[in-house]
Amino acid sequence: MGNLRKLPIVVQTNYNHFQYVAFPLCIGLATGMKDWIDSRFVHAIGFRYFSSSKEAILNLDYSNGFHGADLFDSELISRYDSTRIESIIEFIRTAIDNGRYIIAFLDKATILHLGGSPYLHDILIYGYDPTAEEILTVEFDTDRRFRAIRYRYSDFDQAFTAAQYEWRQESSEYTNCIQLLSPPENYPGFDAEFLRDELHRYRMSDPIDPERQYYDGVWWIDPRIAVSRATSFYFGIDIFDLLSIYVGDLGASSRIDYRPFHFLMQHTNGLAERFKRLFIHHNVAGGELIEHLRLHAASIDRSRMRILMYSLSDRQHSFDGLEGQISVWKTTEAELIDRAFDFLYSGAAT
Incomplete structure (x- = not known):
């Protein structure tokens, strides 16, 4: 029947991200691109849009970051051509045998036997096991963590x-x-x-073209659709202002989304890592500033965990004071970035 066939993969957690970037990262981190990745993930973009239930949804993500088409040889299969694939299992086997990873949309409601309305979501496919008749995948599971999961051929095909x-x-x-x-x-x-340029752009909240951002990243829909849903866009460090607006609109009975706070915590840790990398590159000892950035991220993380508990509870909660805390985070982060740049340039000049 043949042996297990799989391509290198890392189930990444340090660069937690929306999946259209996280999946290529799982590939890149396993195939030697960490140095290139460490030059990215700085500038940020945020927007609000309204769901069919009229609920305001906040979306934060990295721009000018890493998308599958940046470095990889990328081929897209259209909706029409996807419906003409006679055997997805043979399609996967051929791709893997040729050293190609696959990101594909499945009906997760079917594969998890949930019943009800279809739930289309993307997964990363990196191998197959012909003996066990299983497809090897990485996906964002019900615990909101990236995991390596196997599916039987029959379940996957269905x-x-x-x-x-x-x-x-x-x-x-x-x-x-x-x-x-x-x-x-x-x-x-x-x-x-x-x-350095990207760190400056983040600090100065330089705008980018939102449609271009989605054209580069969201490969499965027309970028004009994604952009048209947004009520406003915020860039760089101004995403803190967007989060303040979101929190200010919450009522006593509102449910708060913890994910933007998770993003901010991860992002601030990422800023610390990027400045650390620059300090090392320029042979500058900036350990104290890096520690302050980590303490700043820890402050956001403590609030993130409380908000996560709120989001999982049916009880009503007050979010008084959270807007003020977000304003403090923005001020603190701006001051730390300015100090880091001053220290970097003075140290590099010395």
Whole structure:
């Protein structure tokens, strides 16, 4: 029957991210691109949009970060062509045998036997086991963590077939449903100049073109759809202001989304790592500033954990004081970044 066939993978957690970036990271971290990654993930973008239930939803993400098409050889399979795939199992086997990773949408309601309405979500496929007849995947599971999960051929095929049915609907917003990624033989190294520029852009909240951001990253729908849903855009460190607006609109009975706070905590830890990398690059000892950035991230994390408990509880909670705390976070972060740059440039000049 053959042996297990799989490509290198890292179930990444240090760069927690929305999946369209996190999945390529799982590949890149396993195939030697960490130095290049450390030059990215600085500038931030945020926006609000309203769901079908009229609930305001806050979305924070990195811009100018890392998307699958940045370095990988990327091929997109359109919605129409995806529906013509006769055997998704053979499609996967051929791709893996040719060294290509697959990101595909499945009906998770079918694959998890949940019943009810279809729930299309993307997963990363990195191998198959012909003996056990299983597909090897990485996905964001019900515990909101990235995990390596195996699915039997029959379950996987059924979930893909269910997704195909959804793609055929005229109301479907999907333009592409499968992405094939091939890593390059050699990745670029650490780019200190690019990183410094991105850190400056984050600090100054320089705007970017939102549609271009989504064109680069969200490969499965028309970027104009994603951008048209937003009521406003915020960039760089001003995403703290967006979070204040979101919190200020919450009523006593509102449920708060902890994920933006998780993003901020991860992002601030990321800032500490990026400045640390620059200090090392310029042979500057900036350990005290790095520690202050980590303490700043720890403050956000403490609030994140309390908010997570609120989000899991049915009890009503007051969010009085949280807006003020967010304002303090922004001021603190701006001061730390300015001090880090002053220290970096004075130390590098010395």
